[in-house]
Amino acid sequence: MNKNIAILGTQWGDEGKGKIVDCLTKDAAYVVRCQGGHNAGHTLVVNGEKIILHLIPSGLLHENVIGVIANGVVISPSALIEEIKMLEKHKIFIKNRLYISNSAPLILKYHIKMDIAREKKLGFHAIGTTGRGIGPAYEDKIARRALRVSDLKDEKRLSERLEKIVDYYNHQLVSFYKQKPVDYKKILKDLLPSIDLIQDMIQDTTHILHTAIKDNKxxxxxxxxxxxxxxxxxxxxxxxxxxTTIGGICSGTGVGPKHLHCIIGITKAYSTRVGNGPFPTELFNNIDEHFSKKGNEFGSTTGRKRRTGWLDAVSLCRAVKLNSVSSLCVTKLDVLDGLKEIKICTSYKDVSTSEKILTVNTINHWKNIKPIYETYPGWNKKTLGIKTFENLPCEAKNYLKRIESITKVPVDIISTGPERSDIIFLNNF
Known part of the structure; x- marks a missing residue:
């Protein structure tokens, strides 16, 4: 029986999931994007060439694989077409092996305008979104007013519904946010060419996936x-x-948990975060500069500099529980090369009470948190490009073993560089 694999980030994103998906789909039949939109950015390096994907599943770079963009994803038709054309320039052709869920909500121009207007209004308290319209598109889904991919097949109905939704958004954009209105006729005109290009890709993807499961794919x-x-x-x-946790895969595809045989949690060997919000182990010193420069820590979607810090094992343990993680993959181990010492946050201290705590849930608690670290010796040898666990420096092996002992989950994959081939597998997936 083939094992179906779920691949999830255990931090704040940017863990290097794209490369791992790419590596693990070379002998798969299907690769499935389950949630999010073109705010995601998965960077792959193939034969020294960098390819950044936002909507299209990373595994589609393998010619034998069929890709699915499932119902949990919010789709910008223009971004999708742009990505397909970008791949064609790289001689990667996917039109005949990509399926798009007929239930996936659409992202259109008014979502983007609303996203940007809200962030501007929030000022210093802005969330730090990518400005791609993701939040407003999901709001439409929950409010049951979303246009979905299936609506693209009925131009008359699409036009009628679009006009009503644009009226709804223009009232807010003009009256409250003092922005210019959007023109529904222009949105429709811009949308129509996309329909012809993706028409044949629109399918009941839940049915496709259950057929694949039945056929042991x-x-x-x-x-x-x-x-x-x-x-x-x-x-x-x-x-x-x-x-973005494991439940999003089930609800975002219509595939139940019994069909997920292996859940791989991806973590960097350190921590990063893009945008605002709590980040207990954040650094503001020469180590931050080291991580930023050596790890090229700039968002693949936004280009923003990522905040960096030591590995937060408290959060990592929580992510393991949230997702029922069965295997860990540690990426960017090579970024730690050359550091004299390396730290892992193993607990927090509440500075208001001096209490040692092992979990935090609300925004108010985060304000009083200080990380408590364990310190380990670094290594002088390079791990970059090493292909076997035995050839890693002893200090690197000990660091990985400590992650295992804290999380109680085996480290089964280690990424030692950006290339496809810079990887160590300790388990046959």
């Missing part, structure tokens, strides 16, 4: 963002608008 489920950007379990309100 291997499926890789690709999560976007990270566990602590989850709308329910993240550092609220500094979160995204979807469920």
């Amino acid at each position: 291997k499926i890789v489920f690709e999560g976007a963002q990270g566990s602590f950007l989850d709308i329910d379990h993240g550092t609220y309100p500094y979160v995204t608008s979807s469920n």
